[in-house]
Amino acid sequence: MIEVVKTLVVDDHPLFARATKSLLEEIDGIEVIGVVSNAKQCLEQVELHQPGLVFLDYQLPDLSGTEVAAQLKDIYPNMHIVIFTGIDVTGILNKLIEIKVSGVLSKESSERTIKNMVNCMLDGHTMLPLSFFHQMQISGEYTKDDCVLQEEEVLMMNMLVKGATHDQIAERIFMSKRTVDNYLRKIYDKWGAKSRTEALEKFIKSKYYTQV
Numbered sequence: 001m002i003e004v005v006k007t008l009v010v011d012d013h014p015l016f017a018r019a020t021k022s023l024l025e026e027i028d029g030i031e032v033i034g035v036v037s038n039a040k041q042c043l044e045q046v047e048l049h050q051p052g053l054v055f056l057d058y059q060l061p062d063l064s065g066t067e068v069a070a071q072l073k074d075i076y077p078n079m080h081i082v083i084f085t086g087i088d089v090t091g092i093l094n095k096l097i098e099i100k101v102s103g104v105l106s107k108e109s110s111e112r113t114i115k116n117m118v119n120c121m122l123d124g125h126t127m128l129p130l131s132f133f134h135q136m137q138i139s140g141e142y143t144k145d146d147c148v149l150q151e152e153e154v155l156m157m158n159m160l161v162k163g164a165t166h167d168q169i170a171e172r173i174f175m176s177k178r179t180v181d182n183y184l185r186k187i188y189d190k191w192g193a194k195s196r197t198e199a200l201e202k203f204i205k206s207k208y209y210t211q212v
Contacts (some may be wrong), residue, residue, distance in 0.1 A: 004031050004040075004092050005122065006051040010068070011084065012037040012061055016107065018083070020055060023111055027118050039063035046072060051079070053102075058085035061178070064185040066092065070099050080121055087182075091190040102126055139206055149208050153187050156180065157203045162194075 007030050017035045021203035025028050033049050036042050039062045046054065054072065058065035069081050080102040083089070089096070089104060096104060103117050103126045117127050119208045149157070152173060159169050166184070184199075193199035203209055 003029060005029055005053050005080075006031050006033045006049055007053040007055065008033060008042065008045055008049070009035045009055045010037070010039075010042045010060070011035070011055075011057040012059075013057075020114075021116060024118065026054065027115055029122065030118065037061075041067045042068060045069065046076070046079075050076065052122075053080040053082070055082050055084050058083050058087065058089060058183070059182045064182070064189065066095055066099065066189050067185075069096070069101050073100055082117065082121070089186070092186065095189050095192060149187065149190075149206075153183060154208045156183060157187060157200075157208065160184070160191045161200055161204060161209065 007024055009017055009019060009020050009024070009032060014037075017037070021032045021035050024032050029114075030053070033051055034045050035098075037058050037060075038046055042054070042056070042060075045051075056065050057067060060068065065083050065085070067123060069083065072079055072081060077100070080158045082103045082105055083101055084105050087105040090147060092105065102121045105114060105117055109117075113127075120127050155173060156169050159172065164172075166177050167179050170180045173180075175183075184196075187203075188194075188196070191199055191202045194204060
């Protein structure tokens, strides 16, 4: 008899959340017990149902996926967590591995890839993109100081150092304030920074900081 694994989907995009739920329900042994849209609801539902698997969107309106995953793994160390994201999280994979998530998937992954990930995970394994696997072979172990920033991220951090607000940054680079918030959370995670002040200190010491 196949053991049933209770699963929670956490995603603030309703259409994508429903699509993920439908796909997971096609996998033998998976029972989706709910779909929620933010970190607060996630923590409440996990406490109530204690699922064995959480499909967790990296970008939530109230907390980042790493923050939620860290809280969950601290309380439920045996829980499987899959970070589901639409952005490149290569720079924080070390952080996610440290938290002990079970896998990271792009939202552009095919249905087959998602199902394969879940089945591998339930067998005690995980999956990595070949590009990242090959990079690991060449470069060896990553460190928290190996922080690679994109052009937009460098601009955001330089503006932040000079006292710009999130609203001013959003206006300057033609993004929503929420998108800026998510980008900055990602940057903090890349450096393993626990606060904005710590992230700014690391940025000022980095090769990206310009005093113009």
